[in-house]
Amino acid sequence: MVECRVVIVGAGPAGIRCAETLVAAGLRPTVIDEGRRDGGQIYRRQPENFTRSYDMLYGSEARRAEAIHGGFDALRGKIDYLPETLVWNIAERQLYAAAGTNQIMVPFDVLILCSGAVDRLMPVKGWNLAGTFSLGGAQIALKSQACAIGKQVVFMGTGALLYLVAAQYQKMGAHVAAVLDTSPWSLRLSALPKLLAQPSVLWSGVKLDLTLRLAGVPVYNGIDPLEIEGTADAGVQGVSFKDRNGEIRGVACDAVALGYHLRPETQLADLARCAFTFDPGTRQWLLQSDPDGRSSVAGVYLAGDGARIRGARAAEASGRLAAMAALHDLGHPQSAEIMAGLRRTLARWTRFAQGLAQAFPWPAQQAARLSDDTVVCRCEAVTAAELRRVVLETDAIEANRAKAFSRVGMGRCQGRYCGQAAAEVIAHAAHVPVEQVGRLRGQAPVKPLPVVIGEDAA
Amino acid sequence: MTTSAHETVSDVVIVGGGIMGSSAALFLTQRRRSVTLLESALIGQQASGTNFGNVRRQGRPIVQLPLANRASAVWRRSKELLGEDVEYLQSGHLRVCYRERPELVGNFEAYAEEARHVGLDLELFSGNTLRNRFPFLGPEVLAGSYSHLDGHANPRLAAPAFARAAKRAGANVYESTRIVIVEKAGDDFRVTSEDGRVFRAPVLLITAGAWAHFLTAQFGESAPLTCRGPTMSVTEPVPYSIRPAVGVATPIEEESVYFRQILRGNIIIGGSTRGPAYTDERRASVQPPNTLSQLKQIRRLAPALEQLRIIRVWSGVEGYLPDSLPVMGSSPRVSGLYYAFGFSGSGFQIGPGVGETMAELIDTGATPISLEPYRMNRFGGG
Ligand SMILES: Cc1cc2nc3c(=O)[nH]c(=O)nc-3n(C[C@H](O)[C@H](O)[C@H](O)COP(=O)(O)OP(=O)(O)OC[C@H]3O[C@@H](n4cnc5c(N)ncnc54)[C@H](O)[C@@H]3O)c2cc1C
Ligand SMILES: Cc1cc2nc3c(=O)[nH]c(=O)nc-3n(C[C@H](O)[C@H](O)[C@H](O)COP(=O)(O)OP(=O)(O)OC[C@H]3O[C@@H](n4cnc5c(N)ncnc54)[C@H](O)[C@@H]3O)c2cc1C
Numbered sequence: 001m002v003e004c005r006v007v008i009v010g011a012g013p014a015g016i017r018c019a020e021t022l023v024a025a026g027l028r029p030t031v032i033d034e035g036r037r038d039g040g041q042i043y044r045r046q047p048e049n050f051t052r053s054y055d056m057l058y059g060s061e062a063r064r065a066e067a068i069h070g071g072f073d074a075l076r077g078k079i080d081y082l083p084e085t086l087v088w089n090i091a092e093r094q095l096y097a098a099a100g101t102n103q104i105m106v107p108f109d110v111l112i113l114c115s116g117a118v119d120r121l122m123p124v125k126g127w128n129l130a131g132t133f134s135l136g137g138a139q140i141a142l143k144s145q146a147c148a149i150g151k152q153v154v155f156m157g158t159g160a161l162l163y164l165v166a167a168q169y170q171k172m173g174a175h176v177a178a179v180l181d182t183s184p185w186s187l188r189l190s191a192l193p194k195l196l197a198q199p200s201v202l203w204s205g206v207k208l209d210l211t212l213r214l215a216g217v218p219v220y221n222g223i224d225p226l227e228i229e230g231t232a233d234a235g236v237q238g239v240s241f242k243d244r245n246g247e248i249r250g251v252a253c254d255a256v257a258l259g260y261h262l263r264p265e266t267q268l269a270d271l272a273r274c275a276f277t278f279d280p281g282t283r284q285w286l287l288q289s290d291p292d293g294r295s296s297v298a299g300v301y302l303a304g305d306g307a308r309i310r311g312a313r314a315a316e317a318s319g320r321l322a323a324m325a326a327l328h329d330l331g332h333p334q335s336a337e338i339m340a341g342l343r344r345t346l347a348r349w350t351r352f353a354q355g356l357a358q359a360f361p362w363p364a365q366q367a368a369r370l371s372d373d374t375v376v377c378r379c380e381a382v383t384a385a386e387l388r389r390v391v392l393e394t395d396a397i398e399a400n401r402a403k404a405f406s407r408v409g410m411g412r413c414q415g416r417y418c419g420q421a422a423a424e425v426i427a428h429a430a431h432v433p434v435e436q437v438g439r440l441r442g443q444a445p446v447k448p449l450p451v452v453i454g455e456d457a458a
Numbered sequence: 459m460t461t462s463a464h465e466t467v468s469d470v471v472i473v474g475g476g477i478m479g480s481s482a483a484l485f486l487t488q489r490r491r492s493v494t495l496l497e498s499a500l501i502g503q504q505a506s507g508t509n510f511g512n513v514r515r516q517g518r519p520i521v522q523l524p525l526a527n528r529a530s531a532v533w534r535r536s537k538e539l540l541g542e543d544v545e546y547l548q549s550g551h552l553r554v555c556y557r558e559r560p561e562l563v564g565n566f567e568a569y570a571e572e573a574r575h576v577g578l579d580l581e582l583f584s585g586n587t588l589r590n591r592f593p594f595l596g597p598e599v600l601a602g603s604y605s606h607l608d609g610h611a612n613p614r615l616a617a618p619a620f621a622r623a624a625k626r627a628g629a630n631v632y633e634s635t636r637i638v639i640v641e642k643a644g645d646d647f648r649v650t651s652e653d654g655r656v657f658r659a660p661v662l663l664i665t666a667g668a669w670a671h672f673l674t675a676q677f678g679e680s681a682p683l684t685c686r687g688p689t690m691s692v693t694e695p696v697p698y699s700i701r702p703a704v705g706v707a708t709p710i711e712e713e714s715v716y717f718r719q720i721l722r723g724n725i726i727i728g729g730s731t732r733g734p735a736y737t738d739e740r741r742a743s744v745q746p747p748n749t750l751s752q753l754k755q756i757r758r759l760a761p762a763l764e765q766l767r768i769i770r771v772w773s774g775v776e777g778y779l780p781d782s783l784p785v786m787g788s789s790p791r792v793s794g795l796y797y798a799f800g801f802s803g804s805g806f807q808i809g810p811g812v813g814e815t816m817a818e819l820i821d822t823g824a825t826p827i828s829l830e831p832y833r834m835n836r837f838g839g840g
């Protein structure tokens with residue numbers, strides 16, 4: 001076969017398994033990741049000079065983390081690996097990447113995007129105070145820097161990660177002031193049939209919950225967040241919320257970790273012009289993909305949480321499957337049996353993920369209740385009142401229109417953290433279904449790009 | 459305006475809701491004409507909503523200055539006229555040239571002399587005075603021409619604000635109305651949308667930007683309109699310290715970059731090589747090499763920006779004519795038919811002046827602004 005340039009973006013579980021599969025077929029893929037080390041999000045490797053054990057860092061996932069890291073180490077010399085390299089745009093079958101201020105161009109014939117996920121956030125009054133972190137951010141602080149985000153931490157939001165990170169903090173000896181879950185317990189029961197698609201994972205989740213409760217951490221379900229309290233100078237001082245009986249309560253704390261499950265990182269695929277479809281189950285726009293990971297654009301494949309939030313183990317399977325699909329399309333015969341097996345594995349994870357979405361739903365109704373003075377877009381300090389104004393006074397119902405008029409999603413994070421909540425605020429104010437609001441179109445650069453980019457080459 | 463079972467009838471139908479169509483609609487309603495403004499998608503979403511936002515007169519051909527002055531007066535009273543703020547800032551505009559091209563200093567002087575007679579005052583700077591006054595400029599900059607009364611505005615807000623003002627004054631504004639057939643039926647024009655709605659009027663104004671030739675062709679008239687997408691970027695916000703909009707005068711497209719800082723701190727950068735743009739896609743994507751060449755050139759113009767990071771890039775679909783001048787005025791062939799399109803990368807500033815002039819021309823049959831340079835049939839053919 002002629003030299004075919006296969007490029008993988010992302011060295012998390014999806015990207016690593018994908019690279020392994022390609023190497024096994026005799027290819028030499030390029031793997032690009034903006035991180036300093038491989039591993040991706042969940043299997044984030046500690047800096048070289050840290051020496052914490054796998055068990056300490058990854059708990060129940062220690063063996064998997066070890067296997068993933070070992071798998072990647074074995075690929076050295078067989079792949080071209082570009083760490084600390086951010087892919088910031090795509091055009092004409094060429095990736096534009098930045099390694100610090102160095103500009104790197106990476107041409108490709110086949111592109112496999114394994115770009116992972118980030119926290120999905122719903123604003124709450126006061127979330128712009130210093131001391132508010134995303135759940136993921138709180139976990140990263142712990143994993144890569146071995147430090148907690150505060151002395152007394154409230155975990156608020158919903159989803160498996162809420163309990164996981166709270167338990168990790170608890171285990172590291174941090175004081176977990178409370179776990180405040182917006183989802184009522186009853187939903188877990190109704191989601192049970194789907195959650196049973198992965199009984200062992202379900203069991204780990206139940207254990208986490210028990211561990212927290214046994215350690216005396218107050219855990220509230222079915223809450224309604226009211227406000228993160230504090231002052232601009234002192235930062236976070238407490239959280240107030242309504243418990244499931246409608247009673248108003250407060251918890252003192254100096255930091256809050258906030259998160260409502262995850263949303264896929266899709267900007268690169270968007271820049272590659274891949275099509276999206278609305279997923280009513282999670283109320284978000286997902287990349288169109290066939291079961292094997294083929295996007296709507298020929299030669300562009302999707303795997304891992306960037307394609308659909310199904311977790312790390314599904315990411316491994318989908319990374320393998322996308323690689324096999326790409327190999328198949330390049331004319332390398334693939335085992336139909338193995339592919340069918342991977343599809344079955346993924347189907348079980350899909351069902352489990354649907355169960356999670358049902359048990360820990362995105363609290364869309366909260367958007368409607370946000371007080372007018374709540375900041376929705378933190379980068380540009382756009383309040384709920386301003387968003388509602390552009391809807392009511394200027395008919396800005398489409399997401400990009402509302403962005404043009406109010407600046408929502410126009411800042412540094414390009415709406416990655418506020419876009420979905422803003423869409424809910426708009427949908428409610430305009431009395432339209434959220435899918436009608438659409439989604440913010442991705443614009444390069446994927447992350448901020450230094451003006452001095454490419455200076456050395458000049 | 460009246461509406462029969464299937465047809466909307468008014469004095470004037472305008473096809474194209476960019477800044478030209480929207481401002482024309484406002485000025486026509488002020489002249490008590492009933493107006494129907496038709497827009498394919500959303501008002502001001504194309505070139506008028508994606509441009510750099512320069513509201514500069516200097517650098518335009520001298521013949522265009524009366525029109526630019528007229529527009530400038532509208533921009534200055536935009537808050538009262540529109541009842542909302544389109545972030546117009548009369549912050550000054552600086553045009554500079556590089557040491558490599560000393561001959562441009564002579565051009566600046568000659569231009570300033572001519573412009574002064576047409577009501578545009580420019581101040582020339584060089585050497586230490588230039589550097590003291592504008593300390594952010596790079597060592598390659600040789601001289602500058604400064605216009606106190608030029609500035610910039612927010613393109614995302616401007617055209618929609620004109621259309622809303624027109625609507626309040628009585629205009630009918632239809633969004634999501636793509637016109638596919640324009641024809642003359644008796645004394646009236648019949649304009650039909652993709653979904654079969656019909657609009658009639660004795661006067662038709664085509665302000666359809668880069669798409670105009672699809673409509674003019676239906677009257678057997680054509681102009682050699684081509685499509686390009688200028689390259690834009692914006693930095694993260696930093697404390698507001700650069701008042702004027704700044705641009706490079708150069709015959710080389712790649713070198714021609716410009717920037718402005720908005721009050722909330724972000725610096726908007728435009729120019730260098732333009733990318734391709736396609737009317738059917740309705741959205742021009744930025745070619746990454748153009749972003750890179752733009753940043754290289756901006757470092758040369760203003761090394762002070764080197765500390766910053768770009769947070770977003772974009773482009774827009776703009777219609778260009780070979781002599782970089784628009785088509786503006788009445789159709790040479792069809793009575794009651796008017797055109798204003800092909801603004802070739804510099805229509806934002808003059809937009810409100812174009813709207814006012816077209817309204818005047820349609821209403822009174824004449825305008826003091828010379829439209830001779832903008833004749834439809836200047837390219838021959840058609
Ligand atoms: C902050 C966070 C914490 C999580 N913690 C847990 C947990 O504790 N337990 C659990 O089960 N699940 C956790 N998850 C979910 C879990 O991370 C994912 O299920 C799993 O990592 C998905 O694997 P992946 O390979 O799809 O993506 P990831 O592991 O996220 O890897 C994606 C990689 O792509 C790289 N990348 C993305 N875009 C670019 C670009 N433009 N240029 C260069 N590189 C790029 C990223 O740097 C990253 O390394 C967490 C998710 C997040 C976001
Ligand atoms: C990126 C960029 C930067 C620029 N920078 C500047 C600058 O700094 N200063 C400056 O003065 N100028 C600048 N310009 C140029 C300026 O933006 C344009 O010249 C001006 O906005 C043109 O306005 P318009 O109304 O003619 O066109 P548009 O704004 O494109 O409006 C035309 C409208 O007609 C509609 N339309 C087309 N066909 C149909 C149909 N069949 N039926 C219904 N509707 C239709 C379109 O949808 C569109 O909304 C720039 C342009 C771009 C793209």
